[in-house]
Each structure stands twice: as C-alpha cells, then as structure tokens.
Amino acid sequence: MANPNNSKDKGQAGAATEPSQTTNFIRTMIDEDLRTGKHRTIVTRFPPEPNGYLHIGHAKSICLNFGLARDYGGRCHLRFDDTNPAKEDMEYIDSIKDSVHWLGFDWGGDLYNASDYFGQLYAWAEELIQKGKAYVDDLTAEQIREYRGTLTEPGTESPFRDRSAEENLDLFRRMRSGEFPDGCRVLRAKIDMASPNMNLRDPVMYRILHASHPHTGDEWCIYPMYDYAHGQSDSIEGITHSICTLEFEDHRPLYEWFLDALGIYAPRQIEFARLNLTYTVMSKRKLLELVREGYVTGWDDPRMPTIVGMRRRGYTAEAIRAFCERIGVGKNDSWIEMGVLEDCVREDLNQRAPRAMAVLNPLRMVIENYPEGLHEEFDALNHPNDPSMGTRKVPFSREVSIEAEDFLEDPPKGFFRLAPGREVRLRYAYIVKCTGVVKDEVTGEIVEIRCTYDPDSRGGSAADGRKVKGTIHWVSATHAFPAQVRLYDRLFSVQQPGSDKGGADWKACLNPDSLKIIDTCRMEPGLAQAAPGSLFQLERQGYFSVDAKDSTPGAPVFNRIVTLRDSWTKSGA
C-alpha cells in the first residue's frame, strides 16, 4: 500500500506551513511596533538548550516563533543556548535540528550558538570589570547562597565586592587561563544586594568549569551563565522580539541592566505561558527520569510527549502544528486537555489515512452455507469520502475472524452488532445471520460463531432492500496474517501528574495500561507490505502507524495513535 504520510516527503528547506488564523497579545505588540515604525521587519528566535529532546511544549514555542517570522515576513533564528557543557551534548543538538525540520520549519542560514559569542561575551565581561560593574568573588557557592538573603530580607555584600578593577581583571584573566579549579571563584555583576528582585542581587556571570564543550572543545574553562549570555546573544543577532516563557519575566530587568551597562541594542522581551498537557509531564528532568529509569523505552517511546516520540507514534507534523495553533498563546497558567491534541490528530488523519481492516481480538466465525474452498474478493474503498484514494481487493472465505466484542450472546438494548438470531453486515462482503454459538466445554468461553450468509447481499447490500443496522469489520481467516499491535494510551492516569511539585509521587500516577501489546491480531493481507511510518485507519478501531523502528519487511508492527471517537461505549453500554 502507498505511504500517505507525505509530511516526511516535503522538502525541508522549502517546507511551507500555513499562516495563523488567529491573533494573540504578542501579535498585537508586534503590530504596534511595526505601526509606530520601531521596526520595519521582525526577527525572532527559538533558543533551546541542547540538554534534552524537544517536546510538545517546545513545539508550541517553535510554532510561535517561526510562525511569527512566517506571517510577518521576517526571520526566525535557531540558536542553541549552549552555556553549560556539563549538561549538553551533540546528540541533543542533532535531534533538535531534526525535530524543528520535521515540524515543518526552517531557519535557513540563521543557525547560531551562544558559544559563537563566547569571545565577545568575554570581552564585554572585561569591559564591565573595567567600568567597576563586575567583580571576582572568592566566596564558596554555599556562602554566596547565604549572602543572597531571602525573599523578604536583603542580602549582604561579599567582602570581595570592592576589589579594584585591576585586581578583578587580573583574577578574571587567571580564571580564564585555567589557573583555578572548578568552583573556586566566580565573576559577579555588581548590582544591588538589597534588590527586591533576587536576580539583581549580584548575579553570577561566569563560573569555572573545566569541561569540554560540544562546539568550543577545550578552548574555555570558564563559561558564561545563561543570564549573562542570553540578552547579549539576542542583541548581537538583532532579535526584535525575544519571546520566552513566564519564569523569565523577572530576569528581564537583569538582561536590560547588562545591555544598558554595555550600551548595546536591546530587543523587546515578551513572555508567554508554557504549555501544560493533561495526563503527561513536560519537564525535561521528569522525562529524562522516565527514560533513565526504564519506565519508557527511550526518548522516542510512543508514549512520550517528545517530538520524536509523537512522531514515532504516528502524530503528523500537521496535527501538531494545528494543535499549537488551536491552543493559542497567553499568560495564564493553563492546562490543555489531552482531548484537544487527540482531536487534532483525528482531524488530520481522517483525511489522509487510508482505511484497512484488522481484527485485534479475533473470534472465529464459520459461515455454514458458504461453499468450502471457495474464495472471493471484494472491492473495498480506501477512503469512504475520498474516491481519489482508490479501492483495494479483500479476500473472503468460509471462515472469517471478527472482533470478539462485536458478538454478544445476550445483547443490551441498543446493541446492533451480532447476537444469536440477528443479522449484521460484514463490511464490503455479505450480510450474515447468527445461527449458533460454540463454547468451550470446560470454560464455557465462546470459541466460535456459526452463521449463514445471504448470497443475494454480495458487496454488502441486501437484494430485497432490507436495512441492516450493524456493520462490522472482519478478515478472512485463511488469508489474514498475524501482526503485533501496540495499543498506546495516556502515560499517566491522573490529569496533572506534574503538579505535585518536587515530590516523587508523580511516578506513582503512571498509567499501568499505557501500553498493551497484542500478538494475536489478524490483518487483511494487503497490510503485510505496509511501509514503515505509514498511517492507516483500522476501521472502527482507530488510527495506527507502522512502527518505523521495530517493523521488519513483511512483518509490520502497528502503533495505535489514537482511537476513533466512540459514542457507543461512551454511552455506558
């Protein structure tokens, strides 16, 4: 079968995403800056730290920043905020680039690293020292914390705060030359130890770290803190609108202090609320913990909210973009319901996924009046609402497998599938009537359904025009092939597993049924050749993808992306 997953086939460089249809407070601010002539064009940036894999929360930021650049005809830079070599890795850098591209965005030639500016940042640090605005502090990390004061009490000044510019410069240069061990001294901005804003109580600018950096190798043994590097990096790149999350709101005065002290261009920083999604966690620390401790199989486990995980599960870039567009941007702490994301994938997959039939939990059905040894083929629509997707042949024979839950010996009111004496349509095939049930003599379990078929209903429609309410999917027992299906469900069983603060409780909320592996599934023959990564709707079940990692030629493994809406089981039956 053809692979309809064309999201991966679009050229990366030319990937075009659709313009936003809605406005938000950031766009209002940009409109204002453009209207007043403050800027003629805009430059945004997506600045990840390469210390983990991107997740759906990053996707929100990516869609926001690249989307703004797209809609205003500006640019969006990809910049790695790689100021802490102790935590960063090339593996993450590659993965992040790949995920941004996969999502459909392109930074063109604007790929940067904070580490590109280490030289400039260092020169500026010397400048601040010379201006008496920075000093080398010999206090230990512990002491610095004690001297910082508390939220309600001012801090106290370090005894090293008033060293001369000459002494500071000498010490700082010796820090840089590797004369001192890690942690023995830091460079601090001389601002105000009594500031009500903790960020302004002489923040650390540089620390000694004898670590090899993914980009600069062993060139440096002192590294700038994020707070010292970020604002200037934006400034150097001429970022017009520096969009970040809420927790950096009270860092803004610090960024502005550095920019002002240096007398360089100041971008406008705008903060928005980060994404929270129900039934999952979003913090890198927690995701890393799930990976390290084996609660999931890796960063790309289909249950992870990571881009690589969602991609492997079968989410399309289009669906994720639609989601980011739909949830909007604001400053309220909010929790988006998982149902919104699920609706976005269904909406996208409903259009693009060809249909197929597979029986997850097979129950044998024998059609008593169907000739032994006879095989027929029926034409099935690949998409009921899109004739351009064509048809396929599905083989039929005397013995078929149907979904166990489609038969009930004693059906409740409103159940219109199969039951003793009742008729049901085998999709695209025949109308059959249940004539009996065969049970295991010891367990009493139903092992087989006996039916007769109506030869005049070939293709599924009764010659006499009678209505048959129920239509069920099936596979020919003699033609079907077995395949593994992985039924994924929400990773956590509570809505806000991440809201319990630093507690360890969150892992107790993991959903024990987030993955059910079924090896007894029977699929229609055509599915055997399904390409890795391809997407299908298994009729009446849900949307599935062929796992790109564990499938082998002729033996596809199916991941359930999301179920179909189901107003029957939901009705409580």
Place this chain on the structure above:
RNA sequence: UGGGGGAUCGUCUAGCGGCAGGACUGCGGACUCUGACUCCGCCAACCAAGGUUCGAAUCCUUGUCCCCCAGCCA
C-alpha cells in the same frame, strides 16, 4: 511579610468603552456499509465589591485567589 505576573463557559482562547465570539469537551438530533466522518441544535463564562460613564470584561479603587523568584541550571 519582598519583588514579578495572572484571573472570561468544564478546558483553552478572542475582546482593547458599544450585542461576551470561536475551539475542544458534554448533551440532543439528522445521515451512515466505520456506533467513524459530516451536518444541525443545545448547555455553558467576564474572581468579588465599590466607583467613573448614557453604556464597563475593558477605565479607576479596594479586596480575594493562583503562579513564578532565594542554582556556580536554563
């Protein structure tokens, strides 16, 4: 008790002194060879109290609640 933010249907989000709109969810119905899709309809909100105004979600005052900040993390 310091500083910085935020409060609009169940959940998100528009609104910028002039009819509180949209999406998701929920409920009801139509259609149906997927109990899917699609279509139609319904339920559902301005944190509170004052004030300004012909008119307030919007402006002012006071209060309440929630989030963030005391890393040599970002």
